[in-house]
Amino acid sequence: MDHLICDANNAILDEETNTSGDECLFPSDDDDDPDYEPVEEVESSANTSIHDRGARPPTHDPDWYNDYTSYENAFQTASSSIGVGMVFDSYRQLKNMCAWIISAAQIQDSDAWKVKKFHNIHGCRVDYKEGGDDYNLTSKVIAELILQKIADDPRYKIKYVIEDVKAKWGIRVDYKKAWYAKVIELETLYGKWDESYNILPQTLMAIQQTNPDFVVDTVYTETGVPNEFRFKYVFWTFKPAIEGFKHCLPVLTVDGTHLYGKYKGHLLLAVAINANKEIHPVAYSIVDAETGDSWSWFLRLLAENVFGDLEHICIISDRHGGIDHAFREVPELAEPRVQRRYCLRHLWSNLMTKFKNKELKNLFWQAGCAMDVRGFEAVMSIIRATDEAAYNYLMAIPARFWALSHDGGFRHGLMTTNSSESFNNSLKRCRLLPVSAIVKLTYEKAALMFAERRTAGMVMQQGGLQWPRNILDEMLKRESHKYRAIVKRHDDLDGIYSVAIEGDINRYGRPNFVAININEQVCNCG
Structure with a gap:
């Protein structure tokens, strides 16, 4: 490219x-x-x-x-x-x-x-x-035609540019001319890739001047030419994001994704879940590549600037070698304060790629999401009978990293990095832009998000809501389940019962009963 x-x-x-x-x-x-x-x-x-x-x-x-x-x-x-x-x-x-x-x-x-x-x-x-x-019909002429469409969506596909030209002038241009027109318009709207690295410090400084608590760190390497440096890393996070994380679950999901611009690179993200079960972006970094050094640098700055006084914090990620390296080498990530857990979906994908056994799909999820050790061991015995090699593969991975039954409560029921990947997808429109434009758009997106959530919070307070809206809706949904509950009494004195909801059946076609201890306020339903 x-x-x-x-x-x-x-x-x-x-x-x-x-x-x-x-x-x-x-x-x-x-x-x-x-x-x-x-x-x-x-x-x-x-x-x-x-x-x-x-x-x-x-x-x-x-x-x-x-x-x-x-x-x-x-x-x-x-x-x-x-x-x-x-x-x-x-x-x-x-x-x-x-x-x-x-x-x-x-x-x-x-x-x-x-x-x-x-x-x-x-x-x-x-x-x-x-x-x-x-x-x-030059690329410059085509660029003027597609200006607004590129402004609305930088990902606007080349094939649609070709179709737009055909609809406007009845001429079918080749891919290269249409692609080049898009490049012209991207550079008009967001600046050139080469110049973007030179204006990145000014962009960061401008944000910092209007947001004094804006946290930013950069790394440049020498080129051998006087007063000339090569970009390597940039890390940034906003003060409202740091303050907001204090009111989120003490869990961060981290993920990396490719940038599609002229000079490639990777965007690293750390994301949390707030009290309303919404995605809360915490920190960003652009690095030259996903390596042990880049992940160590990102996670160290994350720990220094975001963790604060939290007694325990859980980081959920895939099994990328760079993240493995960071957890081995960065003192701020040491246990017992910081607990690393694996994304269950990534582990499932690796399992299915390696063994290609469709029967393992549901069994693996049942094992990973089992609430207690007995349930975990029961499913694992079925996996062993289904595929001995797959069983050995999973048992070689310490269960605390992927099984909820062995987690110790650190991951708070979050089993995947879906939140960080979902936020990554929301940034797709800026991942092909120059680096300074990416920083600027994350700032604009964060500012809009905080403003909207501040207003939504005030509305909920003024409405006298005791719980955030999404939590209240979930509680009301669960409350409605009681009218469809099937209850088996085991010990009224100790408060032990089995409960199933009509329509919720297990893999054998029978009601999916879960054990409940009302006195201790625990259950194995998740």
Whole structure:
């Protein structure tokens, strides 16, 4: 992709520095002079436009410019013997081959132009082998067409750009031209990738000036050239995110994802769940690659700036080698204060990839989510009978890392990194942008989120709600279950019962009873 962008930049240079002297599509007043002759490169004159010479199209385009049908029909007359590469003795000879001409002049003290001469008869045609019918439809013109769509969604697909051009002008452009148009518009809206690294310090400083408690750290490496450095890492988090985490579950899910811009890299995230069961983004980092060093740097800063006075904290992640390295090498991540747990979905994916046994799918989830050791061991015995190798694979991983029954309560029922991955998905629109734009958009997104949640919290308080809305809805839902409950009494004195909800059946098709001890206020239902 880097090579492709480099080629595209060369294309910009070619278009902006086009010096073709002949301007047949938009001739000057000199065309009225029968003795006028173009400077050079007569053969390319029929395919040169004002856009190729760096000029901007008029604010009010002529109707024929936007009406492709009329524009296309002008080329449907019979072809003469004129062709690309032919050399003529004079411009007069070329004009005799094709009589089509348009001459216009700018109105004095106005941006408008007046057509002075227009002869709409062709004796030639567009050569579809050299240049094609989209030759004058440059990437700059296409970029103007898709401006608003790229502003709304930087991920706007190239195939849709091609479709937009086809719908507007009836011409199908190639992928490279459409892709290049998108690059032009992205750089117009968000800046160039090369310059983005140079303005990153200013972007961070601007945010810090308006948010004094904004936490930021950067790492640059020397290049051997005086006063020149190479970007390596940047970490940032917002004070409201740190303060808000004090009221969340003491659990962080961390995840890394690819950036799609010119220079790639990775975006690392730490996300929590607040009291209303909403995603609470905590910290961000852009690094050159997901390595042991980058993950160690990110998680160390996370511990220093976010953990605060928490007695215990749980970090849920996949089994990435870089995260393994960080937990071995970073003192701030040491047990017993910090407990690492594995994402059950990632472990399941690894299991299914390795053993490809569909029967293991539900069994693994049942084992991982079992509330007590007895239930865990019962499911594991079934897994052993189903696939001995899969059983040995799981038993080689300490159960406390992935089984809820052995967790000790640190993960608070959160079994996956779905929250961080979900937030990652919400940032997809900015993952192909320059780094300074990514930082800016995370700031804007966080500011909007905190403002909306502050307002929602005030509304709930003014409404006299004792619980956050999502929690209250969950409680009411569970309250309705009592009308469909099947209860078995075991010991009224000790408060021991078995309860099942109508319609909730186990893998054997029978009611899914769970054990409840009312006196101790515990159950094995999750």
